Amino acid sequence: MFNKRSRIKELLGTDRTGYEAVVMGWVRTFRNNQFIALNDGSTNNNLQVVVELGQYDESILKRITTGASLKVTGEVVPSLGKGQKVELKASSLEIIGDSDPEKFPLQPKKHSLEFLREIAHLRFRTNTFGSVFRVRHSLAFAIHQFFNEKGFVYLNTPIITASDAEGAGEMFKVTTLELGTPPKNEDGSIDFKEDFFGRATNLTVSGQLEGELAAMALADVYTFGPTFRAENSNTARHLAEFWMIEPEMAFYDLEDNMMLAEEFIKYIISYALTNNADDLNFLAQRLEEEEKQKPQNERSEMGLIEKLEFVTNNNFERLTYTEAIDILRESNHNKKKKFQYQITEWGVDLQSEHERYLVEKHFKKPVILTNYPKQIKAFYMRQNDDGKTVAAMDILAPGIGEIVGGSQREERLDKLVSRMNEMNISTDELDWYLDTRRFGSCPHAGFGLGFERMVQFVTGMTNIRDVIPFPRFPKNAEF
Ligand code: ATP
Ligand code: MN
Numbered sequence: 001m002f003n004k005r006s007r008i009k010e011l012l013g014t015d016r017t018g019y020e021a022v023v024m025g026w027v028r029t030f031r032n033n034q035f036i037a038l039n040d041g042s043t044n045n046n047l048q049v050v051v052e053l054g055q056y057d058e059s060i061l062k063r064i065t066t067g068a069s070l071k072v073t074g075e076v077v078p079s080l081g082k083g084q085k086v087e088l089k090a091s092s093l094e095i096i097g098d099s100d101p102e103k104f105p106l107q108p109k110k111h112s113l114e115f116l117r118e119i120a121h122l123r124f125r126t127n128t129f130g131s132v133f134r135v136r137h138s139l140a141f142a143i144h145q146f147f148n149e150k151g152f153v154y155l156n157t158p159i160i161t162a163s164d165a166e167g168a169g170e171m172f173k174v175t176t177l178e179l180g181t182p183p184k185n186e187d188g189s190i191d192f193k194e195d196f197f198g199r200a201t202n203l204t205v206s207g208q209l210e211g212e213l214a215a216m217a218l219a220d221v222y223t224f225g226p227t228f229r230a231e232n233s234n235t236a237r238h239l240a241e242f243w244m245i246e247p248e249m250a251f252y253d254l255e256d257n258m259m260l261a262e263e264f265i266k267y268i269i270s271y272a273l274t275n276n277a278d279d280l281n282f283l284a285q286r287l288e289e290e291e292k293q294k295p296q297n298e299r300s301e302m303g304l305i306e307k308l309e310f311v312t313n314n315n316f317e318r319l320t321y322t323e324a325i326d327i328l329r330e331s332n333h334n335k336k337k338k339f340q341y342q343i344t345e346w347g348v349d350l351q352s353e354h355e356r357y358l359v360e361k362h363f364k365k366p367v368i369l370t371n372y373p374k375q376i377k378a379f380y381m382r383q384n385d386d387g388k389t390v391a392a393m394d395i396l397a398p399g400i401g402e403i404v405g406g407s408q409r410e411e412r413l414d415k416l417v418s419r420m421n422e423m424n425i426s427t428d429e430l431d432w433y434l435d436t437r438r439f440g441s442c443p444h445a446g447f448g449l450g451f452e453r454m455v456q457f458v459t460g461m462t463n464i465r466d467v468i469p470f471p472r473f474p475k476n477a478e479f
Contacts, residue, residue, distance in 0.1 A: 005071075009042035015085055017076050023047060023088060024071045024096070026125060029108045030064045035081075038070065038088075044127045044282050048079060048087040056093065066108055067099030067125070113466055120470055121479055128286060131279035132467055135272055136455045142271035143224060143245055143451075146264055152220040152247065157207030159226065162199055163430065170230040171202035172240075203228035206448060209380075209433050211248035212409060215444055216436045222247040224451075232474050236463045237352070237400060237453060241472035248446035254382075254391045254408040257445035258318065258368050261395060261404050264449075265366075266312045272458050273308055280305060280458075287460040300399070301364075304460040307398065316366040316395065322346065324369055327362060328354055349376045355394075355401040367396045379423050381407040383415055393447070397457050406447020413437040 006021045025040030025047070034053060037046035049072050051061075064070070071094040079087040105119050106126065116123040123129045144154065160174050176196040177183065183191040192200045207223040214221045223246045230240060247260065272280065284304035291299045302310060319327075328334055328343040328350075341351045350369075359367050371389040374381070381390035395404035410416040416437055420427050427434060455467040465471040470479045 005040075007042040008038065008040045008045070008047045011047060011076060011086060011088070012043065012045050012084060017078050017086055019076055020073065020091075021076050021088060022071065022073045023049075024069065027064055027066055027068045027070060027099075029066060033061050036064060036070070036072075038072065039125075039130075041124075041130060043278060044130055045084070045278065048081060048084055049074065049090050049093075050087055051090045051093065055090070060093070060095070063095050063098055064093075065099050065101040065104070067101075067104040067106065068095060069097040069099075070094065071096055113463065117465055117471070124469075127282060129466075131276075131282050132455070132459050132461060133469065134279050135276050135283070135459050136467060138272050138276050139268050139455060139458060140224070140451070142268040143264075145271070146267045147220075147222045147247065150220065152222050153214070153218045155207075155211060155214050155218075155221040155223050156225060157204065157210040157223050157246075159204055160197075160201050161204045162197065162201050163209060170232075171205055172228050172230045174201045174203060205229055206244065207246050208248065208446060208448065209430075211246050211446060212380075212433070212436060212444065215248040215250045215446070216440065216442075219250045220247070221249075234474055235352075236465075237456070239452060239464055239468060239471055239473055242464075242468070243451035245449045245451060246446060248444065250442055250444045252408070252445040253443055254370060254393060254445060257406055257408060257447060258370070258393055261393070261406065261447050261449075262316050262368070265395070265404075265454075268454070269308050269458060270312050273305070273312070280308070283459050283461075290462070307460075308458065311366060311397075314365055316368050317363045318368045318370065320370050321350075321372045321389070324350070324354075324358060324367075328357065331357065331362070333357055333361070347373045347375065352401040355396045356399075359396045359398045359401075364398075366398070369394050369396065374419075377407070379419050379425050380409050380416070382410045383419065391445075395447075397453075399460075400453050400457050403453045403457065404447050404449045406445065408443065408445040411437060411441045411443050413441065 004022060005024045008023060008025060011021060011023070023038060023040060025038045028037040028039050028046050030036050034051055036049040036051065038049050039046045072088060072090050073092045074088040074090040076086050077089050079085060081087065106122055116126060124133065147154065177190065177194065183194040185191045192198065205227055207225060211221055211223055225243065226241060227244045228241050231238065249260070287304050325343060325346055333339060334343050339353055341353070343354065359365065370393045371384060372392040373388060374383065374390045377390050377392045381392050383390055391408035393406050394402050397403040410419065413434065416434070417427055452464050452467050456464055459467060461467050465473060
C-alpha cells in the first residue's frame with residue numbers, strides 16, 4: 001500500500017512527540033537547505049520538516065523546490081522554532097514529483113486574486129483557496145446534516161429540463177442538432193422532433209417546480225444541485241453555473257418558511273465557526289488586510305468572525321417590501337440622489353444598492369423582506385388578499401444582498417391558473433405542475449439559497465468567482 005500517511009493537521013493538533021510518522025505533501029518553501037515547510041491540504045499550517053545538514057547530496061536538495069511533492073518519514077519531535085509545537089525530523093525523504101522552480105507559476109509571495117483566477121488549476125495550492133474550499137466543503141456537509149436532522153428527503157431534480165416557464169432567468173439550450181443546418185419546420189423554425197429528446201430542452205435554472213411535486217408526497221424535501229443561467233451579468237455575485245439549495249415543504253406558510261430559512265442559515269454558519277476555526281481566522285486576517293487598502297468610509301465595521309457571530313446571535317430583521325420602500329424613499333441617501341436608481345414609487349424592483357443600503361446602513365443586520373408586488377415576482381407565489389402583493393420573502397445579507405429567494409406557493413388552482421393566464425404562461429405545458437393543485441393541494445412553501453453567495457458570506461471573499469473551483473461566467477469556461 002502506498003498511502004499510509006498521517007495528516008499534517010493531526011500531527012500539529014497535539015503535543016505528542018517521540019513517535020515515527022510518514023507524511024506526504026507539497027513543498028511551500030525550503031530555507032537554508034534545512035527547513036521544509038510542507039503542506040498536505042489538511043490545514044494551512046505547514047509542517048516543518050527538518051533535514052540535517054549533510055544528510056542529503058546537493059543533487060537531492062536542489063530538487064526540494066516550491067511545488068514539488070514529497071514523502072517524508074521521520075520522528076515527530078518538539079519544535080524549537082516559533083509558531084509550531086512539533087516538527088518532523090526527517091529520516092528518509094523521497095521526491096515523488098519534481099516542480100521546476102523556473103516554471104512553477106506560484107512563488108512563495110502574495111499573488112493577486114485576479115492572477116490566481118487565471119491559473120485556477122493551481123490556485124488550490126495557496127492558503128486562501130485551501131481555506132475557501134475547506135470551508136465550502138464544511139458548509140455543504142452542514143447543509144445535508146441540517147436537513148437530515150429535520151427529516152427532510154434529499155431530492156435530485158433534473159439538470160436537463162423541457163420546462164421553460166419558470167421565468168427565473170435566461171437559459172442555456174441543450175441540443176444534439178447540427179448547429180449550422182438544423183432540420184426546419186415548414187414555417188422555418190427549428191424542428192426539435194429530430195432532436196435527442198424530440199423537443200427543445202435546456203439546462204435547469206431551478207429545481208423548484210419538481211421539488212414541489214415531491215413535497216406533495218414526501219412533505220419535506222430539499223435539492224442541492226447545479227443550476228445554470230445564461231444571464232450576461234458580469235457582477236461579483238453572479239455566475240452562469242452555480243449551486244442552489246432548494247427546500248420545499250408541505251403544510252408550511254410564509255412564517256414557517258422564514259423561520260426555517262433563518263434557522264438554517266444560522267446552523268450552517270455556526271457549523272463553520274465550530275469546525276473551521278483555523279481557516280476562518282486565516283480568512284478574517286486576509287480580509288482585514290484587504291480592507292486596509294480601502295478608504296476608511298468603505299471599510300466594514302466588523303471583522304469576519306465578529307460578523308458571523310453577530311448573524312448567528314441576532315434575529316433577522318423582518319419587514320414588508322412596502323415598509324422597505326418607505327425607508328428607502330425617505331432616506332437621505334435617496335434624497336441626495338446617491339442611489340444610481342432613485343426610489344420614486346411603490347412597485348419598483350429593488351436593486352442591489354438598495355438591498356445593501358437596508359442591511360448595511362439602515363438595519364446593520366440580515367433582513368427578511370416579505371410581500372413583494374406581484375408584478376416583480378414569479379407566477380407561483382401565493383397571492384395576498386390585497387390583490388397587489390404576493391407572499392414572497394427574500395433574505396438580504398450584508399456585503400452580498402440577496403442570498404435567499406423564496407415564497408409561500410399558490411396552492412389554489414383557480415388563482416394559480418388565472419395568474420398564469422395573466423402572465424402568458426402555458427397551462428398546457430405545466431399541466432403536470434397543476435396536478436399538484438388538483439389532487440390533495442395544501443399550503444406549502446420553499447426557498448432557494450445560492451450556495452456560492454453563502455460561501456462568499458462566510459469566507460468574506462469579495463468575488464463569487466473565488467468561491468467555486470472553476471467559475472463559469474461570460475466569455476469564460478476554462479478548465
Ligand atoms: P439576483 O436578483 O441576485 O439576480 P435572483 O432574483 O435572480 O437573484 P432567484 O431566482 O431567486 O435569484 O434565485 C435564488 C437564489 O440563487 C438567489 O437568492 C441567489 O442566492 C442565487 N442566485 C441567483 N442567481 C445567481 C447567479 N447568477 N449566480 C449565483 N447565485 C445566484
Ligand atoms: Mn437574477
